[in-house]
Each structure stands twice: as C-alpha cells, then as structure tokens.
Amino acid sequence: MSEAFMNDFDQFTQSWWPYVISFIISIISAIRIYMGGSKCESSGRIEGKNVIITGGASGIGLETTKELSKRGANIILAIRNAEKGTKAVEEIKNFYQKAKVTVKILDMSEFSSIRAFAQQIIDEYEKIDILINNAGIIFHPYKRTSEGNELTFVTNYLGKFSI
Ligand SMILES: NC(=O)c1ccc[n+]([C@@H]2O[C@H](COP(=O)([O-])OP(=O)(O)OC[C@H]3O[C@@H](n4cnc5c(N)ncnc54)[C@H](OP(=O)(O)O)[C@@H]3O)[C@@H](O)[C@H]2O)c1
Structure with a gap:
C-alpha cells in the first residue's frame, strides 16, 4: 500500500x-x-394438516401461507383472482419448493361464491384442520354488491356466516 x-x-x-x-x-x-x-418463536410442525387461508395471495395472508407451507401444511389458497393465485403459488414455491398449495376461487363479498367454495371443500376434503379468515378490506368507498350487501360489511363480517 x-x-x-x-x-x-x-x-x-x-x-x-x-x-x-x-x-x-x-x-x-x-x-x-x-x-x-x-x-x-414456535418451531411446531403441522404436517398434513388441511389449512384454508382466505386472501392468501398477498400481504399478511401470503406471508402466513409461506410459513405454514414450510411447516408441512396442505394449503388451500382461497382467493378471488386466479392470476394473482398463480403468481402467489410461484412465490410460495420459491420460498419453499416442497410447498403443497391448491388454489380455489372464493369471493368473500358474494354469498353465492362462498357457498360454491364451501361445497367444493365438502366434496374434496375429509376435514379442515385450520381456517384462517384473513381476507378483508378497509377504506373502500360505499358500495353495494350484486347481492345487495354493503361491500366492507359483507367482506369483513357477514361472509363468514354465509349459509
Ligand atoms: N395490515 C395491517 O396493519 C392490519 C391491521 C389489522 C387488521 N388487518 C387485517 O388483516 C388482514 C390482511 O391484511 P393485509 O394488510 O395483508 O391486507 P391486504 O394486503 O390488502 O390483503 C387482503 C387480502 O384480502 C383479499 N380480499 C379482499 N377482498 C376479498 C374478497 N371479497 N374475496 C376474497 N379475498 C379478498 C385481497 O385479495 P386481492 O389481492 O384480490 O384484493 C388480499 O389478498 C385483513 O383482513 C386486514 O383487515 C391488517
């Protein structure tokens, strides 16, 4: 030097x-x-558990999905936009290659969509171990859905009780 x-x-x-x-x-x-x-801090495993997570294609839902996949869960990604679902699966697999993720279409603001989704789950799965009601919205202008419900109220609250 x-x-x-x-x-x-x-x-x-x-x-x-x-x-x-x-x-x-x-x-x-x-x-x-x-x-x-x-x-x-938990390192618990949930090998083979069937987990439904709504709105898991972005935000907190996506991060939760990644972590639970790594812990062995069979994830059912309940989302309203198929294209976002494909991208989310790609991201989850990049995070954890062996992730088991199935995408199902669900719009939490429409009872008809919720019923169709529920029927598919009943037909295809023996049991659901964990349900994570993550999908939600905030700061949306007042709007009614095609079924006549206020958008925020039905998405965040009523949809969970749809029968
Ligand atoms: N972030 C916070 O600080 C905070 C604080 C308190 C509570 N939370 C709650 O935590 C949850 C996740 O928050 P986040 O920050 O991750 O929000 P985010 O990034 O906006 O994610 C919300 C998810 O919900 C989905 N979603 C919205 N409407 C839907 C519908 N009708 N049907 C199906 N899916 C729908 C969205 O799907 P699209 O991508 O298709 O829009 C998105 O994937 C929300 O319920 C939120 O209210 C968040």
Missing part, C-alpha cells in the same frame, strides 16, 4: 468521520430491528 494512502487513512481515523459513520449505522440498524417486528 502506498505511503499517501496510509497517510490519508491515518487522517481519516483521527477525524470525526468514523464516529459519524458508526452513529449513522447504529441508527439505521436500530430502525431496522424496530420495524422488523417480533418473530414467532
């Missing part, structure tokens, strides 16, 4: 810069740790 470089390096180490850089790195690390949230 050249003498000039060593002189510059000495000057740098004797300046305030190392302290400034360390301070900035500490602040960024602290923010990352704080924003990262808490971690699930």
Whole structure:
C-alpha cells in the first residue's frame, strides 16, 4: 500500500468521520430491528394438516401461507383472482419448493361464491384442520354488491356466516 494512502487513512481515523459513520449505522440498524417486528418463536410442525387461508395471495395472508407451507401444511389458497393465485403459488414455491398449495376461487363479498367454495371443500376434503379468515378490506368507498350487501360489511363480517 502506498505511503499517501496510509497517510490519508491515518487522517481519516483521527477525524470525526468514523464516529459519524458508526452513529449513522447504529441508527439505521436500530430502525431496522424496530420495524422488523417480533418473530414467532414456535418451531411446531403441522404436517398434513388441511389449512384454508382466505386472501392468501398477498400481504399478511401470503406471508402466513409461506410459513405454514414450510411447516408441512396442505394449503388451500382461497382467493378471488386466479392470476394473482398463480403468481402467489410461484412465490410460495420459491420460498419453499416442497410447498403443497391448491388454489380455489372464493369471493368473500358474494354469498353465492362462498357457498360454491364451501361445497367444493365438502366434496374434496375429509376435514379442515385450520381456517384462517384473513381476507378483508378497509377504506373502500360505499358500495353495494350484486347481492345487495354493503361491500366492507359483507367482506369483513357477514361472509363468514354465509349459509
Ligand atoms: N395490515 C395491517 O396493519 C392490519 C391491521 C389489522 C387488521 N388487518 C387485517 O388483516 C388482514 C390482511 O391484511 P393485509 O394488510 O395483508 O391486507 P391486504 O394486503 O390488502 O390483503 C387482503 C387480502 O384480502 C383479499 N380480499 C379482499 N377482498 C376479498 C374478497 N371479497 N374475496 C376474497 N379475498 C379478498 C385481497 O385479495 P386481492 O389481492 O384480490 O384484493 C388480499 O389478498 C385483513 O383482513 C386486514 O383487515 C391488517
């Protein structure tokens, strides 16, 4: 290494810069740790359990699906958009190659769709071990569905009781 470089390096180490850089790195690390949230400490397995997760193609639902797939679940991804379903399956398989995921179409704002979905599940599965009612909406303008229900109310609440 050249003498000039060593002189510059000495000057740098004797300046305030190392302290400034360390301070900035500490602040960024602290923010990352704080924003990262808490971690699930359980390493429990759910081998072969049938799990339905609504709205599992994005957000919290997708992350939950990835984690439960890794823990051995048979996932039934209940979503309203087939294209999003294909992309979600791709992402889940990238996360965990052996993931067992089946996509089924379900629109939580329409009773007819919920009934059709439920019938398919009854026909194809002996039992459901876990149901995760994740699908939901917020901050949507007032709108009624084709069945006459208010969109947010039916999606987030009424749909779960559809018979
Ligand atoms: N994020 C938060 O801070 C927070 C806080 C409290 C509660 N929550 C609740 O946690 C759940 C997930 O939140 P998130 O942040 O992951 O929200 P998100 O990213 O908006 O995901 C919501 C999911 O629900 C699906 N969905 C919406 N309407 C549907 C319908 N009619 N039928 C079927 N699926 C439908 C969406 O599908 P599309 O992709 O097709 O739209 C989407 O996959 C929601 O119920 C939310 O209210 C979230």
